[in-house]
Amino acid sequence: MRQVNLGMIGGGTVGSGVYHALRLNGELLAARIGVPIRVRKVAVKAFDEPRPYSIPRSLMTLDWRQVVHDPTVDIVTELVGGTTIARTMVLAALELGKPVITANKALLSAHGEELFAAARKHQTNLYYEASVCGGIPIIKSLREGFVGNRITHLYGIVNGTCNYILTRMKLEGADFEAVLKDAQAQGYAEAEPSLDVDGYDAQHKIGILASLAHGFWVKPGKIYVEGIRGITRLDMQYAGQLGYTIKLLGIIKAGPDETGGQAPRIQVSVYPTLVPNTHVLASVNHVFNAVFVRGDIVGDTLFYGRGAGKDATASAVLSDLAD
Structure with missing residues (x-):
């Protein structure tokens, strides 16, 4: 052999x-x-x-x-x-x-x-x-499993550090800085955390997924990015009272072409989002990742698992x- x-x-x-x-x-x-x-x-x-x-x-x-x-x-x-x-x-x-x-x-x-x-x-x-x-086999799923679908929506929790911080802020009623410091001590956040908490790691990932889902290269500079530094304990409390959870999402959405052509307009962005507590993404906690994909034929699908680490x-x- x-x-x-x-x-x-x-x-x-x-x-x-x-x-x-x-x-x-x-x-x-x-x-x-x-x-x-x-x-x-x-x-x-x-x-x-x-x-x-x-x-x-x-x-x-x-x-x-x-x-x-x-x-x-x-x-x-x-x-x-x-x-x-x-x-x-x-x-x-x-x-x-x-x-x-x-x-x-x-x-x-x-x-x-x-x-x-x-x-x-x-x-x-x-x-x-x-x-x-x-x-999570999201690349192979988009490339092969959904090859017969137009991807109309993709929402991803794609950064474990941000999800860990936001989860603890919600569950413990804690402030961002206190949770970040503890996450760094436990190895869940880097000593210089900007790449994660300012949304740029998620930007890299969601750009790759958008390029794969829609067949053209998405330049990083074209992606709107907002991180989680501005999220406060009060934001978490108000969101909970309204029935929402705050998650940093990478978002890909296909909308109608307003120029009258055939190709859809594609929104690619990263920002803290109010997710209804009834939605499955709201229950993805700590360092886990999840990607919600909607195809025009397959409908709604969800991928969940560990998004980083050696194994x-x-x-x-x-x-x-x-x-």
């Missing part, structure tokens, strides 16, 4: 999670797809960097080029984050005709159009299930490996 060799760029939290998942379920995956997958090399920042799962020293290298340019490596995963060196890494692999799997939503948001064009030019593929909502993201990477 032919073997597929995997080259990994990134051996930190997510990268070591992928390595561990392949060790744990590699035989199961091989039995299901008919091809065994072997990790050939792993590029890391430092051999002794903290990682939740160990990676054999013999597999590690400090030079990502040794992964990409290794002629025995068939598939490359980019799990380092950022938009500068990650772009260079991904383009280098695509130019060699190697399929790339990425979990990097910021990279896709900033350079997705260029990267997908490079994949087409070199007759290869760029996979990105792990870039949005961790282990949820590793599950999505394995899904792309199977493809």
Whole structure:
């Protein structure tokens, strides 16, 4: 049986999670797809960097080029984050005709159009299930499961940090700053939390989903973004009295074309939203994500699960490996 060799760029939290998942379920995956997958090399920042799962020293290298340019490596995963060196890494692999799997939503948001064009030019593929909502298979669902639908509405709780903060503000009657400080202490929020609490992480993700749902690239600068810093304890109390819960939603809505043409106008935005307590999204709490999708044929559907973390993201990477 032919073997597929995997080259990994990134051996930190997510990268070591992928390595561990392949060790744990590699035989199961091989039995299901008919091809065994072997990790050939792993590029890391430092051999002794903290990682939740160990990676054999013999597999590690400090030079990502040794992964990409290794002629025995068939598939490359980019799990380092950022938009500068990650772009260079991904383009280098695509130019060699190697399929790339990425979990990097910021990279896709900033350079997705260029990267997908490079994949087409070199007759290869760029996979990105792990870039949005961790282990929730929303990318594959939009691309394949709903291929016969026009997506009229999509509402997503796509940032676990914001959802955790808003959940605790509601349940405990607490202030934003106090909950944020505690979330940072527990590792649910970064020391510099702006990317999450100001809505930009959600912007990256909802832009990717909008591009996939409607077939054209949505530029990040065109997406209206409002974070949760301005939400107060009093806002939460008033919302509750009116029968609502405040959630940070990524929103994609198709409306009529006011110019008289055939194409619908698409609204793509991120902002705190009053969600009726009777709606299922109102009960999605703490670090969990959920995406509500309405198609013109399928009707209403809901996807729920862990949107981040080493294991949820590793599950999505394995899904792309199977493809």
